[in-house]
Amino acid sequence: MSTAVVDRPASSPWRIPAWAGPVAVLAIAYGVLPFLGGSYIFEAILTPFLALSLAAVGLNLLTGYAGQLSLGTAAFMAVGAFAAYNFNLRIHGLPLIVSIALAGFSAAAIGIAFGLPSLRLRGFYLAVSTLAAQFFVQWALTKFGWFSNNNPSGVIDAPALAIFGISFDGPVGRYLFALTIVVALTAFAYRLANTQTGHNFIAVRDNELAAKVIGVPVLKTKLLAFAISSFMIGVAGALWAFAYLRTVEPAGFNLDRSFEILFIIIIGGLASIRGAFFGAALIVVFPLILSRVGSFLLGGLFDSGVLDMSQRIVLGALIIVFLIAEPDGLVALWDRLTKGFLRSGEATRKS
Amino acid sequence: MFDFDYSFFLEVLVGGLLSGVMYSLVAIGFVLIYKTSGVLNFAQGAMLLFAALTFVSLVERGVPFPLAFIATFVVMAVLGMAIERVVLRPLVNKPPITLFMATLGLSYVIEGAAQLVWGTQVHGLDLGVDDTPFEVSGILISKFDLFAAAIAATMVAFLTAFFRYTRIGLAFRAVADDQFAAFAVGLRLPRIWAIVWTAAGAVALVAGLLWGARLGVQFSLSLVVLKALPVLVLGGFDSILGAIVGGLLIGASEKLAEVYIGPFFGGGIESWFAYVVALVFLLIRPAGLFGQKLVERA
Numbered sequence: 337m338s339t340a341v342v343d344r345p346a347s348s349p350w351r352i353p354a355w356a357g358p359v360a361v362l363a364i365a366y367g368v369l370p371f372l373g374g375s376y377i378f379e380a381i382l383t384p385f386l387a388l389s390l391a392a393v394g395l396n397l398l399t400g401y402a403g404q405l406s407l408g409t410a411a412f413m414a415v416g417a418f419a420a421y422n423f424n425l426r427i428h429g430l431p432l433i434v435s436i437a438l439a440g441f442s443a444a445a446i447g448i449a450f451g452l453p454s455l456r457l458r459g460f461y462l463a464v465s466t467l468a469a470q471f472f473v474q475w476a477l478t479k480f481g482w483f484s485n486n487n488p489s490g491v492i493d494a495p496a497l498a499i500f501g502i503s504f505d506g507p508v509g510r511y512l513f514a515l516t517i518v519v520a521l522t523a524f525a526y527r528l529a530n531t532q533t534g535h536n537f538i539a540v541r542d543n544e545l546a547a548k549v550i551g552v553p554v555l556k557t558k559l560l561a562f563a564i565s566s567f568m569i570g571v572a573g574a575l576w577a578f579a580y581l582r583t584v585e586p587a588g589f590n591l592d593r594s595f596e597i598l599f600i601i602i603i604g605g606l607a608s609i610r611g612a613f614f615g616a617a618l619i620v621v622f623p624l625i626l627s628r629v630g631s632f633l634l635g636g637l638f639d640s641g642v643l644d645m646s647q648r649i650v651l652g653a654l655i656i657v658f659l660i661a662e663p664d665g666l667v668a669l670w671d672r673l674t675k676g677f678l679r680s681g682e683a684t685r686k687s
Numbered sequence: 688m689f690d691f692d693y694s695f696f697l698e699v700l701v702g703g704l705l706s707g708v709m710y711s712l713v714a715i716g717f718v719l720i721y722k723t724s725g726v727l728n729f730a731q732g733a734m735l736l737f738a739a740l741t742f743v744s745l746v747e748r749g750v751p752f753p754l755a756f757i758a759t760f761v762v763m764a765v766l767g768m769a770i771e772r773v774v775l776r777p778l779v780n781k782p783p784i785t786l787f788m789a790t791l792g793l794s795y796v797i798e799g800a801a802q803l804v805w806g807t808q809v810h811g812l813d814l815g816v817d818d819t820p821f822e823v824s825g826i827l828i829s830k831f832d833l834f835a836a837a838i839a840a841t842m843v844a845f846l847t848a849f850f851r852y853t854r855i856g857l858a859f860r861a862v863a864d865d866q867f868a869a870f871a872v873g874l875r876l877p878r879i880w881a882i883v884w885t886a887a888g889a890v891a892l893v894a895g896l897l898w899g900a901r902l903g904v905q906f907s908l909s910l911v912v913l914k915a916l917p918v919l920v921l922g923g924f925d926s927i928l929g930a931i932v933g934g935l936l937i938g939a940s941e942k943l944a945e946v947y948i949g950p951f952f953g954g955g956i957e958s959w960f961a962y963v964v965a966l967v968f969l970l971i972r973p974a975g976l977f978g979q980k981l982v983e984r985a
Contacts, residue, residue, distance in 0.1 A: 405784055456970055459783060460727045464916045468962035475958050602788055645803040652795025659789045660777040
């Protein structure tokens with residue numbers, strides 16, 4: 337926390353306390369945004385942004401911090417969504433928030449099961465084995481009607497969102513519902529990253545043998561990373577289903593979704609909690625911008641097919657560009673930008 | 688289950704082995720690149736789609752078959768060199784996982800570009816071999832599968848000879864053995880990587896034509912990469928022999944499981960069964976069948 341301000345003297349009137357940023361963001365998220373704009377902003381941008389951010393925070397704990405590459409993120413989201421649906425449906429009187437928490441634990445259990453290969457496998461071999469989760473979960477959810485309460489096309493509908501009798505209906509309500517859960521879990525992730533467990537994650541990522549030598553329980557740490565990460569991803573899946581889409585089918589959690597989350601953490605910044613939010617913002621907003629810019633430049637030629645393809649191309653190119661030019665992602669760009677801005681502000685004051 | 692039908696079993700087994708050859712074809716492209724540059728090239732499936740789509744579109748525009756083949760090969764060579772120059776060279780010495788993610792991005796770019804240029808509709812591809820089964824001592828075998836197997840065998844023989852008897856092949860082996868030593872004795876790594884990617888492009892072209900003739904040339908072609916991954920895991924990422932044996936094993940066990948175990952789960956298990964086979968196997972032997980012991984990368 338102190339590294340951010342270390343290059344500025346403590347007496348400087350320009351010094352910004354470390355807690356100011358998060359507080360400002362929260363103040364805007366709770367105090368300003370709900371009173372702005374129409375429902376479109378909440379339904380199409382903010383709520384999916386929150387759900388994707390949370391999934392990316394979860395994946396970042398596993399991949400960015402603990403160094404275990406997973407290609408099965410969407411599977412754990414699906415587990416979370418369908419588990420929350422079933423807990424809510426089958427246990428009467430269970431508060432929604434408890435259903436969602438239990439869904440997180442279900443995803444964590446599945447995450448541990450598919451994380452077991454990580455005890456013997458590393459790198460690509462592990463990444464490929466997480467694909468097994470992706471295909472198995474999607475198959476099981478489609479194949480067994482029980483999961484979707486025997487809906488013929490495997491679709492689940494979200495229940496009404498309410499906690500302690502307070503209803504969270506409507507676009508703004510759903511946004512606040514998602515926001516509160518995301519804020520709570522993000523705070524937990526921040527805390528975790530700065531505890532011994534978080535440091536163990538990094539130790540395992542950077543050098544497994546060395547970690548073992550200094551007494552980090554490597555196997556336990558890896559499974560814990562899978563569990564915590566899957567928990568968050570599962571809750572994110574439940575939010576995706578309940579707060580954003582309202583109706584979901586298993587095919588909505590396909591491999592492309594897994595890649596999308598992975599792209600978010602690459603673009604945003606590996607091993608950075610903030611990065612997950614930056615990356616998710618870009619992934620949600622950029623298709624909208626691209627379609628506007630495209631139809632402005634090309635007019636009628638820019639149909640949905642072309643949009644789809646150019647989206648793939650730009651997204652893929654973005655990944656490559658970030659990996660080459662800014663491996664630390666948008667977060668590093670942002671830090672450099674704000675630091676430069678503050679320093680130039682200081683310079684103008686002095687002159 | 689008690690009166691076991693052996694000829695039916697054999698038929699399923701042979702069909703599985705032959706479809707496994709198709710998986711091996713894709714897997715070989717991965718192995719070429721992994722061996723020489725340590726990159727798991729997720730874009731191999733996209734390259735396969737790109738090659739097949741380019742070829743079909745040329746043929747549909749009236750270009751004769753051999754000319755279209757050569758033209759597509761040239762396109763793939765240019766693509767390979769461009770990838771080396773634009774993507775790989777700036778990422779030299781980065782961790783393998785970073786390179787893998789770069790190829791993930793690359794696969795998006797290639798898939799998007801292929802369909803932006805040539806359109807998204809499904810193209811039929813006729814290689815002049817019909818997919819009719821014929822009977823060998825009571826077992827039905829698809830003519831097309833045999834044709835594919837023959838092509839695969841030819842390609843493997845060609846690659847083996849190339850690796851063993853040519854100077855470039857020798858350079859490939861040197862680089863695969865020890866990159867730094869190869870660099871130290873004066874081999875130009877960027878040029879070798881460009882050639883390897885071209886070779887992988889050629890493999891993608893052959894595999895793309897065979898798969899395209901089977902499934903139709905369309906977006907889902909790039910998804911065969913997902914069929915090749917368990918094969919690679921089983922056979923080891925750096926062994927051509929492993930890719931072949933792995934392909935046969937996966938193909939056979941997948942078909943047998945679908946027929947004999949599938950009904951108990953309500954079918955459709957081929958989407959994940961290969962991965963489970965590969966996983967179980969890996970837990971016993973983490974380096975795969977023929978892979979090098981060292982899997983400490985990443």
